[in-house]
Amino acid sequence: MNKKLSENMRDHLYAIDAGLLEDPLGQSLDLVYRCGVTDDFTRDLLKGRIHNHVLEMEKHGPFHRPRKLTQGDFYQGFDIKGQEIRFPVDWLNEPKLTIGTTGSGKTTLARYEILMLAPFFSLGKLSAWLFDFRKTEFGALQPYLARLEKHLNIITGRKMKLNPLQVPCSVEPISYASNLSDALVRVWEVPPVASLLLSQSIIQLYRTFGVLDGGQHYPTMFDLHSVIRKNTGSNSQARNAVLVRLETLLISVGNVLAYRKGWDVHELSKLSINFQFNDITEKDQNLFLSVLLLHAFMSRVAQSRSNAKMNLLIYCDEASRLVNSSDTSVSQFIGLIRGTGIGLNLSNQTADISRSILSNTPNKILGRCASATDYDVMGASMGLTAEQKQWLKIHLKKPGMFLASLGQAVHPFLFTVPNLNFKQSDFTVDRSFPELDRLPIVPAPEFSNWTTFAQPEVVVETTSSPLERQSEGTDATQLTLSPDEIRYLKEVVKTPKKPISYYPPRIQMGTGHALKIRKALISKGFIKLEKVQQSPGRGRPSNIVVPTSLAHDAVSALQGEC
Ligand SMILES: Nc1ncnc2c1ncn2[C@@H]1O[C@H](COP(=O)(O)OP(=O)(O)OP(=O)(O)O)[C@@H](O)[C@H]1O
Ligand SMILES: [Mg+2]
Incomplete structure (x- = not known):
């Protein structure tokens, strides 16, 4: 408080601040002090109030009582x-x-x-x-x-009964697609670049399903999975991360999401x-x-x-x-x-x-x-x-x-x-929800038995380059692996989570070449590196090689071919 203020003014301000002048007598004191016509009697009245308030704060803590909070519902x-x-x-x-x-x-x-x-x-x-x-x-x-x-x-x-791809009422589908993509990136903790992949895929679905033209036949998260899975030209790290999250989601709560129109x-x-x-x-x-x-x-x-x-x-x-x-x-x-x-x-x-x-x-x-x-x-x-x-x-x-x-x-x-x-025992909870059951929905029964996604096809690279193969009419959704990449990948799937130096001798591959193969497999999304502390508290963490779900599927697809 400003030291230049007179004692009277300080008391007056303290009393206002502490809410001591709310009652009729307090308001009269306030008026008298504002007019500067105080005498011993009014000063004693105010000081008495301040004294009681200080005692109360000593007893009940340095907080004001919420004296003004006495009205409202x-x-x-x-x-x-x-x-x-x-x-x-x-x-x-x-x-x-x-x-x-x-x-x-x-x-x-x-x-x-x-x-x-x-x-x-x-x-x-x-x-x-x-x-x-x-x-x-x-x-x-x-x-x-x-x-x-x-x-x-x-x-x-x-x-x-929920369809996250259902557009909220009065909202533009494109604006919703980008907001939903950002929300999915945050919820799933996938690389931020995945937001672009998600929003492009959702908008593509909205276009196909006529949602951009005002239609209400909405795509589902299953459709989103299928579109992203086919989009092999996108950033592979983002794509694989999103696919893993989508698969986990669809496996765990697919029944909740198998609706073209869920609850509004x-x-x-x-x-x-x-x-x-x-x-x-x-x-x-x-x-x-x-x-x-x-x-x-x-x-x-x-x-x-x-x-x-x-x-x-x-x-x-x-x-x-x-x-x-x-x-x-x-x-x-x-x-x-x-x-x-x-x-x-x-x-x-x-x-x-x-x-x-x-x-x-x-x-x-x-x-x-x-x-x-x-x-x-x-x-x-x-x-x-x-x-x-x-x-x-x-x-x-x-x-x-x-x-x-x-x-x-x-x-x-x-x-x-x-x-x-x-007491939980005093009542039984009614778990029926007729009010919600009355809300209109459109089920998507074609997804009710969706368990897991189809195995990706693995093309074993021989002599031609990927470009040549595409021009030869190879399906662009297929994943390509060279024979050395397949050898490396099989070893990682067989013995996962080992340091990077573990693999080259096991598959009789030079370290320089193994480095190239490893980088290629990482960029295609088959493996990733994770840092682990080998001896607790000491030394630098070392990199271990971890196969992604795509690697497991690729290797089982290859074994199927054999
Ligand atoms: N207002 C209260 N007065 C007296 N005791 C209380 C009061 N509120 C809670 N308790 C006691 O504290 C216990 C825990 O209360 P409560 O479950 O609300 O805490 P919580 O902060 O939600 O705890 P948690 O974070 O573990 O969920 C209650 O079982 C009750 O015995
Ligand atoms: Mg609690």
């Missing part, structure tokens, strides 16, 4: 004196991040918030998407919401749904979430819904995989999602999260943490003083007690929520 819990904290529901229309160690009460807090918001749930006005990634904890809300006559649909990852995400966003994704892999969870968010987000932007009223509330509990790198889809979306009517809530056990999530979550909640670093990281992003951080490290110990810093509130404040003792 959303109940956040109770302040340290047991007073209700309320504010407008619209404050949740900005991304929120909750951090707290295991057992700090994050899930209980989320469930409490959802129950507080439940009275507002109604078709098309406000609905909730609750994502369970590891445990299945939001399902317990179903019977409690039912008492309020609100239906929570519970759906597992494997029961979804715009319609899904009108329903309250608990997505129990603990039955699918993290990559598939991330993909489904990204597709759902991308659709919800892009169709809203296309309909120019900026600064819209919040009508979709999303809770992602245990979102560690989604928040810990700046390259996840959520990290990319979060900067854009504000103002589109989507209230996104993420929770995580540690503050080890991407900068973009930290900077783009105006609402932050901090519970008990297990490491001082988490208090420091969150403290810095919530604008806490050193004294406040230190206090939290020592005193924020109880489950259910949190510090909130809201984009629309002036000061961070402490609050508690009651423990909700949901």
Whole structure:
């Protein structure tokens, strides 16, 4: 505070800042001080208030009580004196991040918030998407919401009906293709160059299927796999990486994706749904979430819904995989999602999260943490003083007690929520979802028995060059390998993951020639090098040779020929 200010002015400013002048007497004091007509009596009144406030802070921590947060339809819990904290529901229309160690009460807090918001749930006005990634904890809300006559649909990852290539309503197919390609690259962690391959392939499919002309007969991820597999002229590293991811996806959740038209995400966003994704892999969870968010987000932007009223509330509990790198889809979306009517809530056990999530979550909640670093990281992003951080490290110990810093509130404040003792044994979860079953879909039964992709044909190179062979009419989709490449490849498949020096003597090949062969096999996508530490903690890591799935298929195809 400015030292040149008089004591009166300092007291006055302190009292305003601490919210000590909100009541009628406080407002009179405020007026008197503003007019500069103070006397001993008014000074004593104000100093008495400041004195009590300082004592209270000594006792309850260096945080202001949220005295102004007494109005609005959303109940956040109770302040340290047991007073209700309320504010407008619209404050949740900005991304929120909750951090707290295991057992700090994050899930209980989320469930409490959802129950507080439940009275507002109604078709098309406000609905909730609750994502369970590891445990299945939001399902317990179903019977409690039912008492309020609100239906929570519970759906597992494997029961979804989704076509990621379906274009969201009002969105241009080409713009969607490039956004989806970027999202797939991030979810699958494939080289960025794969984005071009993906978007070109998707646009090619849209053209073939008439989607660019407004058609709604959509290609599927199976069609995408087939197009990319045939595209042998593309960057082989990107192509192989994408093929491996696509095959893994289609094998694990092919039944979910065997739809020309899956559930329309715009319609899904009108329903309250608990997505129990603990039955699918993290990559598939991330993909489904990204597709759902991308659709919800892009169709809203296309309909120019900026600064819209919040009508979709999303809770992602245990979102560690989604928040810990700046390259996840959520990290990319979060900067854009504000103002589109989507209230996104993420929770995580540690503050080890991407900068973009930290900077783009105006609402932050901090519970008990297990490491001082988490208090420091969150403290810095919530604008806490050193004294406040230190206090939290020592005193924020109880489950259910949190510090909130809201984009629309002036000061961070402490609050508690009651423990909700949901007993799983007290109810049976209704896993039917008639509301979703009513949504129109178009199955693609031709893919229902898709198990794995066909073996690639391997052409053994003899004398002619690849160009000559193409001009002779050889199928351009075939993969070509020279006899030496085949010898090298067979040895790698037989004894994989050995250092590069291991192979040349085994196949009686000179080191120089083996180097050339190895480079050719890497560029064709049959093998890759991985660094491993041979003796722990000492020396430089050495390169080992790893066959890709393409190598296995090529070698089994060759054995079939023999
Ligand atoms: N508001 C509360 N008041 C008192 N105890 C609570 C409160 N919230 C949670 N607890 C206690 O803490 C336990 C863990 O709560 P919860 O599952 O919400 O934590 P969590 O942060 O989600 O943990 P995890 O990260 O492991 O999922 C609860 O079983 C309950 O006993
Ligand atoms: Mg939890």
